[in-house]
Amino acid sequence: MTLSETALVLIGLLLAAWTLGAGWLMLSARTAMRRAEGGRKAARRMARMIDEAPAIPMLVRADGRIEAPQRLAAWLGLEAVPGYLSELDAGDAGIEAGQLAELAEAVRVAQKTATPFRMAVTPRGSRRSLAMRGYLVDSQVAPGGAALVWVFDFSESEAELAELRAEAAHARDEFVALVGLIEAAPIPMWFRGPDARLRLVNSAYVRAVGASDPGSVIDHQIELIEAVDGLTAAQVADQARVRNKAIARDVSATIDGQRRTQRVSDMPLGEEGVAGYAIDVEELEEQDRALRAFRDAQRSMLDLLSVGVAQFDGKRRLAFANGPFLRIFALKPAMLIDAPDFEQWLAMARDNERLPELRDFPEWRREHVQWFAAGEPREEAWPLRDGTHLRIIAQPMPDGGLVLIAEDQTEHLALSATRDTLLRTRTATFDSLFESLAVFAPDGRMQIWNRRFAADWGLEEEFLDRHPRVEGLLEKIAVHLLQPEQIEAISGVVRAATLDRKQTNGEVALADGRILEFAGVPLPDGNGLLTVLDVTASRKAEEALRERNIALEEADAVKTRFLANMSYEFRTPLTSIGGFAELLESGIAGELSPQAREYVDGILSSVEKLGDQIETVLDLTQSEAGLLPLALEEVDMMPFVTKLVREREQRILDGGLSLNLRGNQAAGKVQADRRRLGRALGHILDNAITATPSGGRILIDVSPGKQGMQVVVSDNGEGMTVNQLAHALDGYRIAADGKGVVRRQGLGLPLAKQLIEAHGGRLELMSQKGVGTTATIILP
Incomplete structure (x- = not known):
């Protein structure tokens, strides 16, 4: 059977529609699956967020059933979340019965009246503190009047709160103690508000201003500190608050009727005000x-x-x-x-x-x-x-x-060095002295001694090194004395020098025949010096000198008698010879032959020279013996010297000499023995003539000087060496054998020196070899 085209078209359309519907259903299902998956993820995320949240939700339905995460069971100490609210008390864990009943009542009220509540519970056997906040839940979450309770763990907050409460209580106690301390403080203290007005003062402040109580001080705003430089105490405190810086100053205030210096400090305390105190610094000032x-x-x-x-x-x-x-x-x-x-x-x-x-x-x-x-x-x-x-x-x-x-310490060190040197010098000096020394302190102890002291007294060095007292020392010395009882004399000398401050001396004889002479001398430092000298040799020498002195006195007497008779014994034969020669010359014995007359002239010349020599010897010996007689008379010096020069004129001319005599008739006069002064000046002039070679010159100057009459005889002769000049005035000296005499020079100059000195004058010689000699005679 054949379908028509219309039917085919319809079938095609139906199949197409059915395909489109299936595709739309598939797309819708996929979208729903995506949404469901997103919801599941969001639900898991929300559940995770709730698990991690600091608060745990607990849903309590109207019949008492609860829904909550497992974490709530851990907070309550339960193994699992129970099904009902009443099962949160497990006996040994969970919420206590009293707190659970309070929680159940609060949940019921919230479910019925929608009143929120807050409470805190502490699970059994736990230190955890839980805070619960409940309210009526929205019907979309749980219909039928359920309540949602949020559970918070505020254990740490509770601990902090307890700590804060303790700190607050401690702060209150400290504040009370501080207030008591301020009240009991002996210095005035106060507190000002932000307006700089007094709000609090202590008892010391009240007493300082003479008020009856703190209230009257605050009511009348009685200030402790007076205004200074136009600024009151309140204004200064306000400046400290504005600057937020403490201000300290020293001001004077009347405290108990006395003006005293106070050190006032104002310390800002932020917005609260200014605190101040005053310290009495009068004693510090x-x-x-x-x-x-x-x-x-x-x-x-x-x-x-x-x-x-x-x-x-x-x-x-x-x-x-x-x-x-x-x-x-x-x-x-x-x-x-x-x-x-x-x-x-x-x-x-x-x-x-x-x-x-x-x-x-x-x-x-x-x-x-x-x-x-x-x-x-x-x-x-x-x-x-x-x-x-x-x-x-x-x-x-x-x-x-x-x-x-x-x-x-430069000078001190120099003085110390000098002192040390002096001490060493003193020690060396003491040890080198011929006399023995010892120094004793006022208490009788020996301080210093030299080696000679130990040797003189026969003492040991070791004994003296112990600085013995005078008693022990004298015991050692007594055994060496010829008469031991003489030790008391030494003791008395030491005692007088140290205690009585007197100088005494004494003498003792030792058993060995020595004689020691001792003396005690007080020293400026209070010590006493004992000096000991061995005078044995001097005593022997004294005896020998005494014997020799007796012999010299006898010899001097013999010399005196000899000089008394010498003039007669010498002159009488010489005068007889001269007289007989003159008789022969006069022809009394007949006419003399020329040769005989020549012999007689020689005899007369020799008699004259011998007479001069005898006069010289007599004058010299008498002068040395101090027996020279002087026939003093007034002598005019210029004519006197001129006459002496005239007498030697022929010798001067024969010697080819030139002589210059200077002076005037008014040169002056002196008291002198004319004959002996002429002899002295003649000898000096003769020496000048003899010492001057031909062609030389002699200068004689007569003039008054400051010390008396001065006669200068100068020549340009050979002169003398220093050694010759030193012995020019020596006539004779003792021979080397000590018995005879040896002639040193001629007798002219020695005699001239003694004759001039016999007149109270002096003779000075100056000479230089090859230049000449100058003799200066000064007469008073």
């Missing part, structure tokens, strides 16, 4: 004034010291230096205006060459900076380049400062 006065007096006193003193403060800066310190270290007073620190001062002293020679100055300076931290004083010796020796003492101070004392 007095102490500070006393300290300043003491410091000024101390520094004035230090300026009077001869040692240098400097003070460095706790910051190691130079606070004070007296005048000697500035002089010792060559510093200027202006340096104290900008005071250097310790290291800078050392550098300045080094620049002024007032420090010792140093190899490593920085290291040396670092070591000396440690003086400030030293626990005890330090002392050093600083030898400077110019020979100055400084003694440095560094005394650390409690405030961290340092007192430096510099003492110039």
Whole structure:
């Protein structure tokens, strides 16, 4: 059977529609599956978020059934979430019955009236604290009047809250204690509000202002501090609040009727106000004034010291230096205006060459900076380049400062060296003396002795080294005395020198025949000096001299008698010879032949010369013996000297000499023995004529001088050496055998010297070999 085309078309259309519908259904199903999968993912995400949330939801339905995550069971200490609310109390875990009943009632009220609630529960056997917040849930979540309870774990918050409560309670206790402390404080304290008005004062404040109670002070705003420079205490406190900076000042206030200095401090406390307190510093001010006065007096006193003193403060800066310190270290007073620190001062002293020679100055300076931290004083010796020796003492101070004392010991050391030298010299001198010495203290103890002392008394050095007392010493000496009882004389001399301060002496004889003479001399230092001298030899020499003196006196008597008779014994034969020769010359014995007359002339000439020689010898011997007789008369010197020159005129001409006599008739007169003075001047003039060669010249000057009449005889002859001049005035000297005499020079000059000295004058000779000789006669 053949279907028509219409039927085929309809069938095709039906099949096409059925295919389109199947495709639409497939697309719709796929879309629904995607949405379901997204919902499932969202539900899992929401469930995960709820599990991770700090709060756990618990749905309580109208019949008491509950729905909640497993985490709630862990919080409550249960193994699993129960099915009903009443099963949350498991006996040994879960919520306690009382809290569970309270929770059930709150849930019922919320389901019926939609009233939310809050409560806190603590599961059994747990320290966990749970907070529950419940309210009526939306019907879309759970129809039929269910309640949703959010459970929060606020254990940490509860602990913090408990801690805060404890801290608050502690703060209240501390506040009460602080208020009590402020109230009991002995100094005025107060508190001002942001408006700078007084709000709180303590009892000390009330007593200071003389009020009856704190309320009256606050009501009347009674201020402790008066206005200063136009600013009241409230205005100053307001400035401290505005600046947010504490203000401290010293002002005067009347306290109990007395004006006293108060140190007032205003301390801002943020927006709360300003706290203040006042401390009585009147005693501190007095102490500070006393300290300043003491410091000024101390520094004035230090300026009077001869040692240098400097003070460095706790910051190691130079606070004070007296005048000697500035002089010792060559510093200027202006340096104290900008005071250097310790290291800078050392550098300045080094620049002024007032420090010792140093190899490593920085290291040396670092070591000396440690003086400030030293626990005890330090002392050093600083030898400077110019020979100055400084003694440095560094005394650390409690405030961290340092007192430096510099003492110039140059003179002290020099005196010490001199003293040591003197002591050594004294010891050496004592030991080298021929007399023995010992020094005793006032208590009788021996202090110093020399070696001779031990030798004279026969004492041992070891015994003397123990510085024995005088009693023990005398016991040792007594055994050496010829008469031991004489030891009391020595004891008395020592006692008189040390205690009575008198000088006494004595003498003792030793058993060995020696004689010791001793004396006690008081010394300026209170000690006594005992000197002992061995006079044995001197006593023997004294006896010998005494015997010799007797012999000399006898010899002198013989000499006197000899000189008395010499003039007669010498002159009588000579006069007889001269007289007979003159008779022969006159022809009384007949006419003489020429040869006989020549012999007679020789005899007369010899008699004249012998007579002069006898006169010279007599004058010389009488002068030496002090027996020269002088017939004094007034002698005019210029004519007298002129006559002497005229008598020697022929000799001067024969010798080819020139003579210059200077002076005038008014030269002056002297009291003298004309014959013997002429003899003295004649001998001097004869020596000048003899010593001057032909062609030479002689100068004679007669003039008055300051010391008397002066006669100068000068020639340009051969002169004398120094040795010859030294012995020119010696006539005779004792021979080497000690028995005879030896002629040293002619008798002219020695006789002239003695004759001039017999007149009270003197003869001076000056001579130079090859130049000449000058003789100066000075007569009073």
